[in-house]
Amino acid sequence: MTNHSPTARRIAKTILNGFDAYFADFQNITLGAKARFETAAWQAVRQANKERLEHYKLKVGQVVKLVQSVTTKDTSQLELWRESRATYAQLIADHRNYEIAETFFNSIFCKCFDHAHIHDSNIFVKPSRAPDDKPLRDYSIYISYSDRKGLESMLLEIMEDYAFSTHWEDAARDVELIADTLMRGPLANVETGVGDLRIDMLESVFYRNKGAYLVGRMITGDGVLPFILPCLNDGNGIYVDTVIYDRDCTSIIFSFTRSHFMVDAPIPSRFVRFLSTIMPQKDISELYNSIGFHKHSKTEFYRHMIAHMKTSHDKFVVAPGIRGMVMAVFTLPSYSVVFKVIKDKFDEPKTVTEEIVRDRYKLVSRSDRVGRMADTQEYSHFIFYRNRFSEELLEELKRDIPSKLVITDKWIIIKHLYVERRMEPLNLYLQHADEKQTYEAMEEYGNAIKQLAAADIFPGDMLLKNFGVTRHKRVVFYDYDEICHLTECNFRKIPEARDDAQELADRPWYTVAEEDVFPEEFRLFFSGNPTARKAFESQHSDLYDYRFWQGLQERIRAGHIEDTFPYRRKWRFKRRPAETGV
Structure with missing residues (x-):
């Protein structure tokens, strides 16, 4: 090891010890997911998700204090940190999770220097080594199954190998349903029972919300396909709800619009590499994020973007769509994200503050x-x-975000921003949609509102421009400056006018409190688009009724958590009553 000062070594060791402690705590919270699923402790699932998200920030704060306590040297000296970085790189050279450890070091440095002095000599802007230069071949994360004894025999073996403490409701029934679906789908032209089919299953179960997902891949002569078994627990035992083998549906299950999975992944990089074989279109930053390593996801995204900038030549431009009243939004046409910056001054009639907007973005992340x-x-x-x-x-940013903008001859530095997946605004999508596409988009729009409401989220401003359409034609909400918990709203019916004067008055003839919401007014969101309004009302007119919203509030306050499925309900198995439990 190259000689570095004792102080630099102490700082590096303190940060690495802090990372190992963080990772152990992260794993322990994750390991509890199995018991929460088996006992249907759904409120505990939500609490564990929040606890795990908050733990990173908590641990970083603790380690920053420790770093300052292990030396009497001035820890604001960059040279000391350059030495510490070099020492740290040596300490993690053989660490099985070196790449996430690098991100942890970066977080400590950024906390100490308020995100200034971002340079590879101070932190790990670039990785300290190539991802696969020291593969850990002795650590297996999946089990391979052969179909030599027949497809159903193989499927039953897979189910028996997952050791849930709660019994399978009817394993034989589920195996029959899975096999029948596969033989009518991706295995229709595959001869089974002769060893032409192999299924690799990750040993660890992926838990999220009220589901447990057995994740693997099918390998035939035609290539690799996903193989995912979503499992549910309704109190009578665990059952397989469907089988997923479509790449697009797999991508939706691991979507940027969903909460992180809890999965026992002692070496996350190996899980990411496995997942890349069934979702090759996803950047690894998305996959790290999907399994809970959101801070390292940021590191991987930044590195990916730097690499993209070196191979592209287009310019950042104002994002398409109606200009936001709260956010300045821009994008790089060749890159599938948007950058959102809170404006220094909001357009009328917005009355929220920057602090409130930040809090609402935090609410979304939690x-x-x-x-x-x-x-x-x-x-x-x-x-x-x-x-x-x-x-x-550049002119728009100078006008809208001058306090957050630093411009030099070579660089533009934005002091605070959000990065979000780019989608086509729903209002723009509808301008070129045909009748069928409009109907389907309005079905998705209404479903989005209902599913958010069931999760105790009220979007506030439900204008079409605040929703986007993904490449899978799913409708997703992305404007968060007015969201709140559904249970904080007071849903009311508009009182009847007593006379024509009230009916024709410019202002309401009734009192309106800040938390009051009148669902009858949602029709205004379709101003100028009667086709979309007709399609919406044929499917979701119940959203105009204040009693629909009040009913949801009652269920939420009673502790009920709605079922949500990252796949279409029509794909769910039609289960006959259970016959045997395994």
């Missing part, structure tokens, strides 16, 4: 997004090349 809210990554002091910004965008 909530069950049920596949209907885009996840965001929050960055401080994000650095861009100035020559990649269009003049139109």
Whole structure:
């Protein structure tokens, strides 16, 4: 090991010890997911999700204090941190989770320096080594199954190998349903029972909300396909709800619009590599995020973006759509994200503050997004090349976010921003949608509102421009400056007018409190688009009724958690009554 000062070594060791402690706590919270699923402790599931998310920030704060306590040296000296970084790189050279340990070091440094001095000499902007230069071949994360004894025999063996403490409701029935679906689908032209089919199953179960997902891949002569068995627990035993083998549906299950999975992944990088074989279109930053490593996901995204900038030539531009009253939004056409910055001054009639907007984005990150809210990554002091910004965008940023903007000859630094997946705004999508597409989009729009409401989220401003359409044609909410918990709202019916004067008055003839919501007014969201309104009302007219919303509030307050499925309900198995339990 290259000689570094004793102080640098103490700092590096303190940070690495802090990382190992964080990772152990992260794993322990995760390991409790199995018992929570088996006992149907759904409220505990939500609490554990919040606890695990908050734990990273808590541990970083603790380690920053420890770093300052292990030396009497001035820890604001960059040279000391450069030494510490070099020492740390040596300490993690053989660490099985070195890449996440690098991110933890970065977090400590950024906390100490308020996200200034971002440079590879101070932190790990670039990885300290290539991802696969020291593969851990002795650690297996999956089991391979052969179909030589027949497809159903193989499927039963898979189910028996997952050791839930709660029994299977009817394993034989579920095996029959899975086999029948596969033989009518991806295995229709595969001869089974002769060893032409192999299924690799990750040993660890993926838990999220009220589901447990057995995740694997099918390998035939035609290539690799996903193989996912979503399992539910209704109190009578555990059962397989469907089988997923479609890549697009698999991508939706691991979507940026859903909460993180809890999965026992001692070496997350190996799980990410496995998942990449069934979702090759997903960047690894998304996969790290899907299994709970949201901070490292930010690191991987930043590295991916830097690499993209080196191979692209287009310029950042103002994002398409109606300009936001609260956010300045821009994008790079060749890159599938948008960058959102809170404006210095909000347009009328917005009355929220920047602090409130930040709190609402935090609420989204801590909530069950049920596949209907885009996840965001929050960055401080994000650095861009100035020559990649269009003049139109630069002028808009100078006008809208001057307090957050630093411009030099070479760089543009934005002090605080959010990164979010780019989607086509729903109002723009409808402009070129045909009748069938409009009907389906309005079905999705209504479903999005209902599913958010069931998760105790009220979007507030439900204008079409605040929803986006994904590449899978799912409708997702992405404007968070007015969201709140559904249970904080007071849903009312508009009182009847006593006379024509009241009916024709410019202002309401009834009192309106800040928390009052009148669902009858939701028709205004379709102003100028009668086709969309007709399609919406043929499917979701119940959203105009205040009693629908009050009923949801009662269920939420009673502790009920609604079922949500990251796949279409029509794909769910039609289960006959259970015959045997295994």
